[in-house]
Amino acid sequence: MSNVVRVHGLSAQRIGAMILRYWYLLISSWPRLLELVYWPALQVITWGFLQLYIVQNAGFFAQAGGILIGAVILWDILFRGQLGFSISFLEEMWARNMGNLMMSPLKPIEFLIALMLMSLIRLAIGVVPMLVLATYAFDFNLFSMGLPLVAFFCNLIFTGWSLGIFVSGLVLRNGLGAESIVWSVMFGLMPLACVYYPVSVLPQWLQWIAWMLPPTYVFEGMRALLIEHVVRPELMITAAAINLALFAGSFAAFIWLLNSARRNGSLLQAGE
Amino acid sequence: MTMIRTSSAEPSSAGPGASPAIEVADLVKDFKAGRAVDGVTFTVERGSITGLLGGNGAGKTTTIAMIMGLVLPSSGRVRVLGYQMPEQSAEVLGRINFESPYVDMPMRLTVRQNLTVFGKLYSVPDLKARIAELADDLDIAGFLDRPNGKLSAGQKTRVALAKALINRPELLLLDEPTASLDPDTADWVRQRLLDYRRRHGATILLASHNMLEVERLCDRVIIMKRGRIEDDDTPAAIMARYNRNTLEEVFIDVARGRAQEAAS
Numbered sequence A: 001m002s003n004v005v006r007v008h009g010l011s012a013q014r015i016g017a018m019i020l021r022y023w024y025l026l027i028s029s030w031p032r033l034l035e036l037v038y039w040p041a042l043q044v045i046t047w048g049f050l051q052l053y054i055v056q057n058a059g060f061f062a063q064a065g066g067i068l069i070g071a072v073i074l075w076d077i078l079f080r081g082q083l084g085f086s087i088s089f090l091e092e093m094w095a096r097n098m099g100n101l102m103m104s105p106l107k108p109i110e111f112l113i114a115l116m117l118m119s120l121i122r123l124a125i126g127v128v129p130m131l132v133l134a135t136y137a138f139d140f141n142l143f144s145m146g147l148p149l150v151a152f153f154c155n156l157i158f159t160g161w162s163l164g165i166f167v168s169g170l171v172l173r174n175g176l177g178a179e180s181i182v183w184s185v186m187f188g189l190m191p192l193a194c195v196y197y198p199v200s201v202l203p204q205w206l207q208w209i210a211w212m213l214p215p216t217y218v219f220e221g222m223r224a225l226l227i228e229h230v231v232r233p234e235l236m237i238t239a240a241a242i243n244l245a246l247f248a249g250s251f252a253a254f255i256w257l258l259n260s261a262r263r264n265g266s267l268l269q270a271g272e
Numbered sequence B: 001m002t003m004i005r006t007s008s009a010e011p012s013s014a015g016p017g018a019s020p021a022i023e024v025a026d027l028v029k030d031f032k033a034g035r036a037v038d039g040v041t042f043t044v045e046r047g048s049i050t051g052l053l054g055g056n057g058a059g060k061t062t063t064i065a066m067i068m069g070l071v072l073p074s075s076g077r078v079r080v081l082g083y084q085m086p087e088q089s090a091e092v093l094g095r096i097n098f099e100s101p102y103v104d105m106p107m108r109l110t111v112r113q114n115l116t117v118f119g120k121l122y123s124v125p126d127l128k129a130r131i132a133e134l135a136d137d138l139d140i141a142g143f144l145d146r147p148n149g150k151l152s153a154g155q156k157t158r159v160a161l162a163k164a165l166i167n168r169p170e171l172l173l174l175d176e177p178t179a180s181l182d183p184d185t186a187d188w189v190r191q192r193l194l195d196y197r198r199r200h201g202a203t204i205l206l207a208s209h210n211m212l213e214v215e216r217l218c219d220r221v222i223i224m225k226r227g228r229i230e231d232d233d234t235p236a237a238i239m240a241r242y243n244r245n246t247l248e249e250v251f252i253d254v255a256r257g258r259a260q261e262a263a264s
Helices: A012-027 A030-057 A059-063 A067-094 A098-103 A108-138 A148-193 A204-210 A214-228 A233-264 B060-068 B089-095 B111-121 B127-137 B153-165 B183-200 B211-217 B235-241 B247-255 B259-263
Strands: B022-031 B034-044 B049-053 B075-080 B083-085 B096-099 B171-175 B203-208 B220-225 B228-233
Touching: A012 A030, A012 A067, A012 A108, A012 B111, A030 A067, A030 A108, A067 A098, A067 A108, A067 A148, A067 A214, A098 B096, A108 A148, A108 A233, A148 A204, A148 A214, A148 A233, A214 A233, B022 B060, B034 B060, B034 B220, B034 B228, B049 B060, B049 B211, B060 B075, B060 B083, B060 B096, B060 B171, B060 B203, B083 B089, B089 B096, B096 B153, B111 B127, B111 B153, B127 B153, B153 B171, B153 B183, B171 B183, B183 B203, B183 B211, B203 B211, B211 B247, B220 B235, B220 B247, B228 B235, B235 B247
Parallel strands: B049 B203, B049 B220, B096 B171, B171 B203
Antiparallel strands: B022 B034, B022 B075, B075 B083, B220 B228
């Protein structure tokens, strides 16, 4: 039996319908809205005070103002990008609504696009207060990074989406028993992506692995910008190339896992 | 006399316009736990109401799920409205709909929000008017702005039916449409289904344990047991063949393996 991939003829109306569905959910639930703002704000406050403390006690950090808080914000873009995607997906599993969607004319690619756009909306709700806090409480303006910030953001969000697509496929295939992967996958990436330290700190063999991850290039690029005041476009181009492969691989894996879910009947039993 | 009397063994190769609503041929589904559907073949003509009967584990839900494309067959073929499933599902999914106890509608969204989202997914023209029409037909106007999670079982069933009818489907697939409803509400739902078929000439395939429901609604009954078709005919003909007065008695005969003796 051949696989089911419906890609042609995307419908903006169907994508809009899915965004509307998540928007209705978000505005109907203040705990969901609060959760979007709460953790990013907590992160920036904790790391902001830590940065204030070490700036006063270490010359290096005094010169490289904002390096910690910048890393925290960029990390959160990566983390929230993946989580924003995956939580919208999980909402369908929790609501036992996946069968309704899979039986509707909604195509898998439209579903994924809606989840990506929704992750941007969720990210904006969480990160905007974080940026305001960083600017006014800790004197760090993320936008002072200038144009490279666009490259940082695009690379991080695409990595977040790629992982989000892949883990959503795992949940679709294996049920909510695989839900914990959604929450933990990004933390597995954290030590290798070298968020708070340069890649050179890692042993040589781990550096090879680290350079396979697009976020590593972003955080190295951010440090080059904040410490040496140098823009390194080659890092961003390499990250984009890896992201392209990662995104294509994740999409292919999602379709494979969706078809596998159809083969083993897990779309009917969306529980554990 | 043979016990397995299924109609047209092979799906027709005629164009979509001339084809039956559903054509299933040699359908098999194997799960790790064993074979759920074992060589099922039947067709459902347009405008008919067909009941799929059988005990737990008979293969009804899996068969319906394969017709919908939610489950991929291990082998065999399914055509819906003349299109091969799941390969040509994009041609079909906007023209069919379903209701099942295995799926829910989002609980936090209001009834109106849910119907709006699904109406847009099905590209329903003049959606507000369609929701108002369904609210009237299915008597859900009083709780259109209430979250789905705060409705009673009967109200939820009516809302699920509204979702299933939002796109005026040519083919409606229903899995236990009146399960957990009181007799009055169940009767009311059945009447709405008959009205819908009469007004739109729609085809309905329903799986049910409720024999009275099947007797009242269905032109034809397919009885399944252990993944195979045990019998396939009109309710009256099946009852006559088994020398029984109700489908419930036939069901018990089949379930307890007395089918052969009863029919002979």
